[in-house]
Amino acid sequence: MAPLHVPMRLLACAMLGFVTAEMRADDFPHYDLGTIPAWQDLASLRGARPVSQVLSKADYHHQLRALDIQQLYSAIATLMATSKPYWPADGPQDGDVASYAGLFARLAWHCSGSFRMINDTHAAGGCEGARQRHWPENEWRDNTNLDKARGLLAEVKLQFGDRVSWSDLMTFAGTVAIKASGGPAKKFCFGRLDDVSGDRSIPLGVEGVAQCYGSKFCKSNFECPNTFRWSEQNDTDHARCKIEQPDRLQASHSVGLIYVYPEGPELKTSAKDYKAYWVHNRSPRLSALEVRDTFRDRMGWTDRETVALIGGGHTLGRTHGNCNLTGTKWAQTPYNNVGPYFEATAGSLRGPTDGTCGTGPEAGFGKNTVSSGFEGPWTRSPSRWNYDFFDALLSEEWVPAKSPYGNDQWHTRNHTSEFAKTMRLTSDISLVADETYHKIVREYAADHAQFDADFADAWFKLVHRSEDHPHKDDLEQDAGICTSFEFVTQANFLP
Structure with a gap:
């Protein structure tokens, strides 16, 4: 041998x-x-x-x-x-x-x-x-x-x-x-x-x-020494990292994020916008402050570039959170947060295959993938460039929802709407909660050619x-x- x-x-x-x-x-x-x-x-x-x-x-x-x-x-x-x-x-x-x-x-x-x-x-x-x-x-x-x-x-x-x-x-x-x-x-x-x-x-x-x-x-x-919360933000919600940190840069509001917390700040029960009957009270208004803090103050983008990049970036593809880890061994330290392989079992390069996240050939990935924990596409045709992101932001009423994973997101109030199978993040909804961003959203919804031109410039x-x-x-x-x-x-x- x-x-x-x-x-x-x-x-x-x-x-x-x-x-x-x-x-x-x-x-x-x-x-x-x-x-x-x-x-x-x-x-x-x-x-x-x-x-x-x-x-x-x-x-x-x-x-x-x-x-x-x-x-x-x-x-x-x-x-x-x-x-x-x-x-x-x-x-x-x-x-x-x-x-x-x-x-x-x-x-x-x-x-x-x-x-x-x-x-x-x-x-x-x-x-x-x-x-x-x-x-x-x-x-x-x-x-x-x-x-x-x-x-x-x-x-x-x-x-x-x-x-x-x-x-x-x-x-x-x-x-x-x-x-x-x-x-x-x-x-x-x-x-x-x-x-x-x-x-x-x-x-x-x-x-x-x-x-x-x-x-x-x-x-x-990961734990930033210099943190803050918005005055209306729940004290149990994630503290945000300040730009100033000892001996290093702080790019986003948390180490490990590229941009912002996409679910947005959770409101205190005493906040003026708080609604006890909602499944969550994430604030698009406060989220808009975080978007501007990151995109303008930390990254140097204009408000117009910010709206163009978010809208274009959330046109193709989808979010992934079609799995509930509650009661499993991954609940305390979710595998989708542990790099560099982001896998449930060493060597598998996917989520769990024990039935927790689907069964059969696509157990742990495909339609059962968990990445961000949010779930769903932003548009009706996520494989082709389209303008649903802005059109639906303006034409629909968006209400709080939960992903199967448990993350806070938004869906259309009208469950028979043509956009009912799409979703939005709180940071997406923030673009119509902020007066300046809202004007740009309306412009892009009315003039798709202008959006295309601005996005192409910002992407470059x-x-x-x-x-x-x-x-x-x-x-x-x-x-x-x-x-x-x-x-x-x-x-x-x-x-």
């Missing part, structure tokens, strides 16, 4: 009692390329030479000259419309076609949305570096199940190799998702370099140290700014390799 060769690193990991990404790759091809656990990055975290290497700027920009952008677009668009059994695409559960458009757009949104411009002088975060693959970003709860998006894109990365960096691939995939779904994307520029580790994301906050051992950086600062700005290229035109000036999608026709967004 031939000797059994087991890599020493895998043997050591097995002895330590945790499952490696390579072990997971048996069921999810190439998954390990998209998610690198902290223990694998520890060499660089300790100041030693990192295990992985990336191309220099000169070498990568040289490789970019050989990139066939139309071929890359085609590969991503084809993948987007091809549901994989190891992570099924959304759509069928909403009576729509299968599509990863929402997942890929969310990947680019969350990777890019860590960007902050501090005092108009110091930039931090952004998708350049592809640090979402690394700790600590890959353990942030707002990035739950984006490891699956990166795993899906790994087959494209293997196909194109050094001709496209991970950070270019993730931002381009989100842009292709919008364009190939019929949405507005007018330009994209390449040239983002990858980082060898997530070191530069540590100042943005550490949430989760599940895979981090033996380093001084392996300490969570979102995915092109980073710590190393803090202005939206820096990449074009640096690498000079861009596309305006001339090869895509209006009649057929797929190549």
